[in-house]
Amino acid sequence: MILRIHKEGKRILLTAVVLFSIIIALVGYFASNLTVIVSVVLTILFLAILQFFRNPVREIHVADNDIVYAPADGKIVVIEETQETEYFKAPRIQVSIFMSPTNVHVNRNPISGTVNYFKYHPGKYLVAWHPKSSLENERTTVVIGNGSEEILLRQIAGAMAKRIVNYLNVGDEVEQGTDMGFIKFGSRVDLFLPLNTKLNVNIGDKVKGNKTIIARL
Secondary structure, eight states, X not given: OOOOBOHHXXXXXXXHHHHHHHHHHHHHHHOGGGHHHHHHHHHHHHHHHHHHTBOOOOOOSSOOTTEEEOSSSEEEEXXXXXXXXXXXXEEXXXXXXXXXXXXXXXXXXXXXXXXXXXXXXOOBOOOTTSTTHHHHBSEXXXXXXXXXXXXXXXXXXXXXXXXXXXXXXTTOEEOTTSEEEEEETSEEEEEEEOTTOEEOOOTTOEXXXXXXXXXXX
C-alpha cells in the first residue's frame, strides 16, 4: 500500500517541524541534559500527527454505481431506520461510521453522480457518538444523485474535531472513490440510504473507505 500525506496536514506538519526544532534548540542551549528526552517526546508527537494525516492510495477495483462504498474508515456504530428531516423529510436507513483519532480521516465519495445539495451547519462539539450530535454538532450535509437514487452524507464534528473540510459544491459531477473532504482529529460520517437498500454491514463492523461495501442500492 502506498501512503501519502493529505494536503490538509502539510501546513500543520511543516509548522510542527519548525516549532519542534526551535524547542529542541532552546532546550539544548538552556538545559542540555534534557535534550534527548525532549527530542524523543517531540518525535513521538510528530509521528502521531503524521499518521493522523496519512492518505493511503485506495483505488476502487469494481466501479459500480449500485454499490455504496464506505466513505470513511472507522467502526459502524448506528444502523437504523430514521426520519431524515433536512433534505428527504422521509424515512431512510441511517448508517453511521465513527472515526477514532487513529483512523484515516479522508472522506471519499461512496457513489458517482451529481451533487444535488450541500449545506454547512455551525454547531456544538458533543462527542461523536452522542445521540444529538448529528443534529446539534458542527456538520456538513451532502446529497449525491446517481440518476436513479440519491444518498445523503453528513460529516459530523466531535469533541476533538474542530474543523470539517468539504470540497464539493452543488452541481459538481463526482466520481466514486475520489476525495470529498476531511475531518480533523476524529469524528463521524452518517449515510442516509433508501429504505429498499440491501445492507452489507452490521453494528460493530470495522470498515475502510473505498474498500468496504456498505450497501447495494
